[in-house]
């Protein structure tokens with residue numbers, strides 16, 4: 001294969017803090033001799049041939065910015081063979097030698113479709129706040145989202161404490177509980193309801209147990225009670241859970257959906273460093289003519305994971321985190337009972 005002269009980059013799916021830091025690292029590591037084309041709005045940019053040339057000056061002072069300077073999107077057309085063919089024809093027309101896609105498992109599925117029809121090098125960088133990609137300890141954006149949510153919940157705790165209120169807080173992650181669990185643990189939530197520890201096929205049982213826990217807490221320590229709930233877990237949403245608690249035991253809970261604030265804001269230090277490390281490693285992989293890999297991180301070291309492996313299974317919340325929450329809950333309940 002000839003020397004790599006032109007590299008395409010795009011960001012796809014939900015944006016994640018640190019995507020800009022990754023773009024910066026890629027452009028700087030490739031240096032002046034390689035052209036970088038930023039395809040805009042995810043795969044739409046490839047399909048509709050919307051792109052900008054990226055050079056060193058374009059990535060000045062972006063390491064601290066949330067969002068993505070080349071925009072992101074979800075692109076339905078890419079899920080059809082015609083869309084994939086169109087994307088490939090743009091890569092050929094633009095004489096691109098390698099394509100780097102920063103996104104999650106959906107975006108990597110798109111990249112694998114491109115790989116089937118295109119001779120160039122394809123590399124994925126894990127960019128999603130959901131942290132659900134197998135083969136990497138963390139995805140770019142996850143820890144920033146966790147920090148943002150913790151900041152918000154600390155504020156909710158103040159007002160909840162002032163009124164001894166019950167708050168149900170919804171965290172992002174439609175299919176995975178990494179955000180809900182990590183945020184719940186770090187904000188000291190009294191309850192965490194996530195895919196890994198909640199059987200929503202038995203909603204009455206869940207409500208009964210939760211209500212018991214709330215009443216016991218209110219009787220023993222008279223303080224706020226925070227419940228972190230993963231998005232898309234409870235049938236009908238957190239509003240329905242509030243209603244169910246009210247109907248079951250007259251519990252008056254407030255709800256707060258943190259929503260997209262979790263995706264915005266400056267990337268945390270950890271994400272700036274992760275994105276820079278992985279961006280540089282992506283360039284190294286391209287220079288070594290490695291194709292079909294996600295660049296992940298294991299024990300602080302960049303690693304290459306086959307794209308197909310990275311998306312085969314959704315990464316689940318580790319058991320030790322679930323246990324840690326259970327143990328803390330039990331110890332907390334005991335100590336309040338002993339005091340009363």
Ligand SMILES: Nc1ncnc2c1ncn2[C@@H]1O[C@H](COP(=O)(O)OP(=O)(O)O)[C@@H](O)[C@H]1O
Nearest residue numbers: 013014074075078079103104105106107109110
């Ligand atoms: N099976 C697929 N084939 C081709 N493209 C896909 C496929 N699944 C997802 N994509 C593309 O990737 C985009 C982002 O996927 P999505 O699941 O929304 O986010 P993420 O990449 O963060 O998981 C989709 O809008 C679509 O353009």
Ligand SMILES: O=P(O)(O)OC[C@H]1O[C@](O)(COP(=O)(O)O)[C@@H](O)[C@@H]1O
Nearest residue numbers: 013014104128129130172173174231
């Ligand atoms: O911004 P949208 O399109 O409403 O999507 C919301 C979803 O995107 C995310 O923020 C990120 O998901 P992806 O990275 O998989 O795209 C999810 O946590 C959330 O469920």
